[in-house]
Every structure is written in C-alpha cells, then in structure tokens.
Amino acid sequence: MNSIFNDIKNAFNRHDNSLNQLILINILVFVALILLRTILWLAQTDYFGTIMSWLSLPSDPVDLLWHPWTIFTYFFTHRDWLHIIFNMLNLYWFGMLIREYLGSKKLVSLYILGGLSGAVLYLLFYNFVPFFIQRGSAEMIGASASVLAIIVAAATLLPDYTFNLLLLGPVKIKWIAWFLVLLSVSGAVGDNAGGNVAHLGGALLGYIFIRQLKNGSDMGRFIHSTWAYISGLFSRRPRMKVSYKNPATATYAASSASGKPSQNEIDFILDKISKSGYESLSKEEKQKLFRASQKE
Incomplete structure (x- = not known):
C-alpha cells in the first residue's frame, strides 16, 4: 500500500508530468467512486446518488449556485468503465502531442478551459434552447469536453500528423477531429444531448486556443500558477522565489x-x-x- 501512495506522490512531484497527473486524478476519482458505491450498496443505503450529485454539473442555475464546485469536478468524474477508458486513451494519445510541441502547462490549460467551455455551452443550451428546456433538468459528468478540446487543439496545430489506427491504417488527425466533432453534432439531439453539446464547447475552445496562441496570446496563463500550487501540495521541494521584470524595460x-x-x-x-x-x-x-x- 505504501508503494502505491509513493508512486502517486512521485507522479505529482515532477513538474513536467502534467499529462500523467491529469490521467491519475481521473483514475483516482473513478476508483474512489467504485469503492464508495460498493460499500454503500453492501450497507443498503442510497447515499451514492447524493454523492454523485455533489460532483455532477447540474443544468439548473439555482442548483449550480448551491454546488459551484461542480463546474470543475464534473470533468474529473466518470461512472462507467467504457467512458473513462475512451477518454483517458484519447487524452494520452493527443495529450502527448500537445505536451511535446507546446509543453505540459499548455496541456493543463486546454484540459481545464475545455471543461469550462463545455460547461458554459451546456448551461446555455439547457436554459435558452427550447429543445433542451423541455427535456427538464439534467446532470453531466465526464472529461469528454476537456479531451475533445485537446484533440481539436492538436489537429489545429498539427493537422497532417498521422496516427496508425487499427483496421484503418494511417489517418491524419484532422480527420479524426472532424469525425468526433460531427459525431457530437449528430448526438446533440440524442439521448446524451447535453453531453454532446458540452463536447462542442470543448472543441471550439481547442480551436480558439491554438489560434490565439499563434497570435501571441496565451488564454491559459492564469491557470498555470493555480496548477503549480496544486501540484506543489504533493511535493517536498523548497519553494522558489520568482522575480518579475518590468515589461516596459524588457528588450528583445x-x-x-x-x-x-x-x-x-x-x-x-x-x-x-x-x-x-x-x-x-x-x-x-x-x-x-x-x-x-x-x-x-
């Protein structure tokens, strides 16, 4: 058991390990929910639904006011095996590209901003679009919006990069991204309508993020310090003093x-x-x- 905790702690000690950290957080939350569900089922209680509602993003703005943290917790929460496996595989494959070309900090920014953008679009549709209003209130979990933001960002940055897919052979990632976006568009009127709308919010963020980055603007700058603080909670390394130069005096x-x-x-x-x-x-x-x- 100590070995497992040490492995987890070591994963957060490395400053360049953000991809593994994101995957690990998702897995830890998933495992914790499995254990809780099993324990509560054996105890014959119905508290698990309440716990899930504390983590899921509600479509009702009033419920969101009472559970504001869910705008973040929902994109680290999964309930089904296939859901988390599909998301984590895509996060790993496309996250490796973002980390290699843009660095770990940009990867974290894309993940968090993609999840937030998915949440915003989800809330807007459920409260202003008639088709969604008549469906009644709903709750959403899953990292799909965050992951699709990373997929579209990678495809925008490296459209002709090729993956060798089983049965299909070499496929450029721009076509993979387009397929997933169109799949979400078609699913926006299906059983998982809210989830697919959130996917589109993440996809839009991924595209805008890279376009802005090429124009010299980093949309995720404010996230970097927050993520560094969270990662630092698991690290024993001494805090470093950082000094900032006045931009007005900086030169090329x-x-x-x-x-x-x-x-x-x-x-x-x-x-x-x-x-x-x-x-x-x-x-x-x-x-x-x-x-x-x-x-x-």
Missing part, C-alpha cells in the same frame, strides 16, 4: 541573451510544424521549441 536583446526564443520565432516554428510537420524542423528550431515550452 535581453530575451535573446537569456537563450529564450522570441514570440515571433515561436510563431514561425509553429507555422512550419503546421505546414510541414515536426520532422521538418532543424535541430536548432526543435531546441527553441523545447525552451519555449519550459519558460513559463
């Missing part, structure tokens, strides 16, 4: 002297990846991309 020469690439250089590299793939980069460009992923 100072940036170059520090070895960190400028935003223009990063934009050029990202455009080159989008057009010709990662392998088209020179060794120097790959090193610049790596340094950029570590600098914030």
Whole structure:
C-alpha cells in the first residue's frame, strides 16, 4: 500500500508530468467512486446518488449556485468503465502531442478551459434552447469536453500528423477531429444531448486556443500558477522565489541573451510544424521549441 501512495506522490512531484497527473486524478476519482458505491450498496443505503450529485454539473442555475464546485469536478468524474477508458486513451494519445510541441502547462490549460467551455455551452443550451428546456433538468459528468478540446487543439496545430489506427491504417488527425466533432453534432439531439453539446464547447475552445496562441496570446496563463500550487501540495521541494521584470524595460536583446526564443520565432516554428510537420524542423528550431515550452 505504501508503494502505491509513493508512486502517486512521485507522479505529482515532477513538474513536467502534467499529462500523467491529469490521467491519475481521473483514475483516482473513478476508483474512489467504485469503492464508495460498493460499500454503500453492501450497507443498503442510497447515499451514492447524493454523492454523485455533489460532483455532477447540474443544468439548473439555482442548483449550480448551491454546488459551484461542480463546474470543475464534473470533468474529473466518470461512472462507467467504457467512458473513462475512451477518454483517458484519447487524452494520452493527443495529450502527448500537445505536451511535446507546446509543453505540459499548455496541456493543463486546454484540459481545464475545455471543461469550462463545455460547461458554459451546456448551461446555455439547457436554459435558452427550447429543445433542451423541455427535456427538464439534467446532470453531466465526464472529461469528454476537456479531451475533445485537446484533440481539436492538436489537429489545429498539427493537422497532417498521422496516427496508425487499427483496421484503418494511417489517418491524419484532422480527420479524426472532424469525425468526433460531427459525431457530437449528430448526438446533440440524442439521448446524451447535453453531453454532446458540452463536447462542442470543448472543441471550439481547442480551436480558439491554438489560434490565439499563434497570435501571441496565451488564454491559459492564469491557470498555470493555480496548477503549480496544486501540484506543489504533493511535493517536498523548497519553494522558489520568482522575480518579475518590468515589461516596459524588457528588450528583445535581453530575451535573446537569456537563450529564450522570441514570440515571433515561436510563431514561425509553429507555422512550419503546421505546414510541414515536426520532422521538418532543424535541430536548432526543435531546441527553441523545447525552451519555449519550459519558460513559463
């Protein structure tokens, strides 16, 4: 048992391990719910439904006011095996791409912002679109909106990157992303209408995130410090003092002297990846991309 706890703790001690941390949080929540459901079933109590309502995102704004944390907890919560397996596999495959090209911090930003965007669209549809209003109140769980944000972001950044799929062979990830988006559009009038609407919210965020990043704007900057604090709770490393320079006194020469690439250089590299793939980069460009992923 101590070995398991040590493995979990070590996973959060590494600052560049965000992909595994996200997957681990989802798995830990899933396992905890399985254990609770089993214990409560043996005790012949019906408290499990109450526990799930504390974690699920309600469509009713009044319920949300009483459970505001659910706008975050819902995208770390799963109840079915197939649901979490599908989401975690996609998170791993596409999250590896985002982590390799943009760094761990951007991956966390996409995951959280994708989940929040999915929640916003879900709430808007259930409270303003007649088809959803007549369906009555509902609750939502699952990381699908967050995961689809990462999938679409990867496809926007690297549209011609190829995965070798079982039975299908090599497929460009832009077609995988389009398929999943269209699947969510078709499912927006099905049994899981609210969930599929949330997927589309995540997909839209993923596209906008990369477009803004190429324009020099990081939508997830405010998330970085929060995630670093959460990860630091599991770490024994001493706190580091960070000093900030006045942007007004910073110069391009100072940036170059520090070895960190400028935003223009990063934009050029990202455009080159989008057009010709990662392998088209020179060794120097790959090193610049790596340094950029570590600098914030």
